[in-house]
Amino acid sequence: xxxxxxxxxxxxxxxxxxxxxxxxIGEELHKNSFAKRYGIxxxxxxxxxxGERLLTSLQKSNIQAEIxxxxxxxxxxxxxxxxxxxxxxxxxxxxxxxxxxALGGGVTGDITGFLAACYMRSIxxxxxxxxxxxxxxxxxxxxxxxxxxxGKNLVGAFYQPKAVFIDSQVLQDLPPSELLNGLxxxxxxxxxxxxxxxxxxxxxxxxxxALDLQVLEDVIARCCKIKAAVVETDxxxxxxxxxxNFGHTIGHAVEAVSGYRLAHGSAVxxxxxxxxxxxxxKGILNPREKQRMVNLLQEFGLPVAIPAEYDRNKIQELxxxxxxxxxxxxxxxxPTTIGKVIITDEIETEMSTKVL
Ligand SMILES: NC(=O)c1ccc[n+]([C@@H]2O[C@H](COP(=O)([O-])OP(=O)(O)OC[C@H]3O[C@@H](n4cnc5c(N)ncnc54)[C@H](O)[C@@H]3O)[C@@H](O)[C@H]2O)c1
Ligand SMILES: [Zn+2]
Numbered sequence: 001x002x003x004x005x006x007x008x009x010x011x012x013x014x015x016x017x018x019x020x021x022x023x024x025i026g027e028e029l030h031k032n033s034f035a036k037r038y039g040i041x042x043x044x045x046x047x048x049x050x051g052e053r054l055l056t057s058l059q060k061s062n063i064q065a066e067i068x069x070x071x072x073x074x075x076x077x078x079x080x081x082x083x084x085x086x087x088x089x090x091x092x093x094x095x096x097x098x099x100x101x102a103l104g105g106g107v108t109g110d111i112t113g114f115l116a117a118c119y120m121r122s123i124x125x126x127x128x129x130x131x132x133x134x135x136x137x138x139x140x141x142x143x144x145x146x147x148x149x150x151g152k153n154l155v156g157a158f159y160q161p162k163a164v165f166i167d168s169q170v171l172q173d174l175p176p177s178e179l180l181n182g183l184x185x186x187x188x189x190x191x192x193x194x195x196x197x198x199x200x201x202x203x204x205x206x207x208x209x210a211l212d213l214q215v216l217e218d219v220i221a222r223c224c225k226i227k228a229a230v231v232e233t234d235x236x237x238x239x240x241x242x243x244x245n246f247g248h249t250i251g252h253a254v255e256a257v258s259g260y261r262l263a264h265g266s267a268v269x270x271x272x273x274x275x276x277x278x279x280x281x282k283g284i285l286n287p288r289e290k291q292r293m294v295n296l297l298q299e300f301g302l303p304v305a306i307p308a309e310y311d312r313n314k315i316q317e318l319x320x321x322x323x324x325x326x327x328x329x330x331x332x333x334x335p336t337t338i339g340k341v342i343i344t345d346e347i348e349t350e351m352s353t354k355v356l
Contacts, residue, residue, distance in 0.1 A: 002221050006140060006228045008235060011160045015140060015224050019213060021167035022053050025101075025128065026061035034124045034162045035099025038065040039089060041112040043072035046104040046130055049173055054103055054128065065101075066092070070111070074260075077107050077146045079155065085115050099124040099162070105131035105178075106138035110156070113144025117159035126163040130170045132182025132216075133265070136189070136223035139164050141231040141241075152252075158236055166224075168217045181265035183208070183300050184247070186219055188272060189226045191293055192243045195339030197222050198296070205299045243341050245324060246333040247272030250306075250356075253318035257310045269302035277355045278347060279334040289338050312356045316349065 001018040016028060029038075038058060042051055047069045058065040068088055070076050089098075102112030102125060109127055116125035127139035145156015171179065190198030200222075201208070207215040227244070234240040251271025255262055276293050279285035294304050306315075319330050329345035330352075336342055 002217070004221065004224055004228060006160070007232045008160060013161055013163050015164040015166065015228070017166040017168070017217060017221055017224070019167065019169050019217065021165055022050060022128075022170065023057050025054060025165050026057040026059070026063055028163075028165065029058065029063055029126075030061040032163070033063070034126070036064070036097040037094070038063065038099055038101050039092075039094060040065055040067045040101045040103050041085065041108060041115070042067060042069055042103040043076065043105075043108055044069050045072040046108065050103060050130060050170060054101070068092075072107075074107055074147070077111055079146055079148065081111055082115055082118065082146060085111070086119055089115075089119055094119070094123070096120045096123055099126070101126050101128055102139075102161075103128045103130065104134070105129070106134045109134050109138050110144050110153070111146060113142070113159050113161065114146055114156055117144055117157040122159070124162050126165065127161045128165045128167075130167075131174060131178050132171060132220075133178070133185060134182075135166050135168075135171075135220050136182055137185045137227065139166075140224055140227045142235065164224075166220060168213045168220060171211065171213065171216060177263060179211075180301060181263055184265035184268045184272075184297075184302055186223055187293075187296055187300065187302075188244075188246055188268065189223050190296075191272065191276075191335055191338055192246045192333070192341045193226045193230070193339060194222070195337070197226075198292075198338050202292075202296055202299075205296070209300065242324070242331070242343055243333055246335070246341055247275055249319065249322060249324070249330065249332055250274045250315070252322060253315045254306055254310060256318050257314050258307075266303050269297045269304060270306045273297060273304035274306065274355050275332060275334055278332060278351065279336065281351055281355065282334065282347070284334065284336050284342070286337070289335070292338060293335070306356065312353065315356055316353065319352070 004015040051067045100116045102109045129135045129139035142160035247268045251268040255267040276290040
């Protein structure tokens with residue numbers, strides 16, 4: 001088993017990574033229990049896949065637990081679901097000594113974390129991420145929240161979990177399109193933070209795509225380590241944490257223009273390629289480095305060109321409306337080499353128009 005730590009003083013927590021960990025979470029929780037009783041929150045799909053396994057693991061260690069479900073999909077990530085789940089917890093008598101386990105992808109993690117932050121003015125929770133995206137990104141760092149009609153993730157809280165339990169085995173069940181979503185974020189970490197990791201991805205792409213779980217476990221651990229390091233330095237995104245938005249500024253705009261039909265990972269891949277091109281135009285990135293980035297994205301089967309039918313003016317408008325825009329300036333995270341990025345608002349509209 002690999003064990004990492006997110007160092008945030010009193011709110012520090014471990015990330016445990018192991019093949020088959022799902023069946024051992026009971027033992028781990030028994031050693032470091034944080035609640036009297038656990039509500040396992042999962043979407044209806046993941047509840048069917050892994051709910052019983054997790055429940056059995058807890059029961060074997062004499063831990064009281066029960067499953068609470070909601071309908072799968074981003075459509076559930078809203079305040080109505082929070083209200084509904086809060087009522088379920090109250091009806092089932094959950095109190096401040098109880099806690100939650102978020103079993104599922106990023107949608108479940110974001111919902112459960114926010115529910116835990118709000119229910120009875122906060123109860124503890126842990127993450128059991130089951131998509132690659134959740135294992136390398138959303139389960140670590142304490143960002144929780146839901147969507148409102150006006151925008152995604154606009155209501156939420158910074159609320160750290162007590163632990164993150166990652167079982168690489170569950171990825172065997174993951175549809176290839178969901179794996180790809182996570183891989184876009186994986187490549188992101190290499191570009192923003194870790195040149196050696198990027199080279200490792202270039203060498204290991206075939207094994208990763210063949211779902212070699214040994215290699216994937218390495219990948220997950222490297223990504224969690226990077227995310228933990230970034231979050232430890234800047235928990236609430238005042239500075240360094242913004243580098244995690246690499247590819248997301250343009251990516252979010254492209255996602256919105258597609259009417260959210262485009263997968264997040266695909267939009268981010270296009271956003272990363274566009275940001276790299278911006279950096280080349282600005283003269284801060286060697287075109288050969290950009291080509292390596294584009295090659296790796298393509299090697300994994302991710303798209304790098306924004307479809308011609310997407311309205312460029314609309315994308316520009318959305319860039320300005322992005323919630324991370326500060327005082328009318330759009331901030332871009334641009335690579336200066338593989339493994340390093342800068343944050344700049346010095347991008348003329350003509351330049352971004354040209355890239356788009
Ligand atoms: N909090 C953060 O820091 C953060 C970071 C990135 C993304 N997010 C959020 O994460 C969400 C996206 O997460 P996601 O891509 O994991 O989506 P998701 O949670 O909807 O999961 C995708 C689908 O995969 C299914 N699934 C989950 N695990 C499975 C498995 N092992 N086998 C088979 N099917 C499985 C789910 O039922 C779902 O249908 C978005 O709402 C996004 O805003 C949050
Ligand atoms: Zn993302």
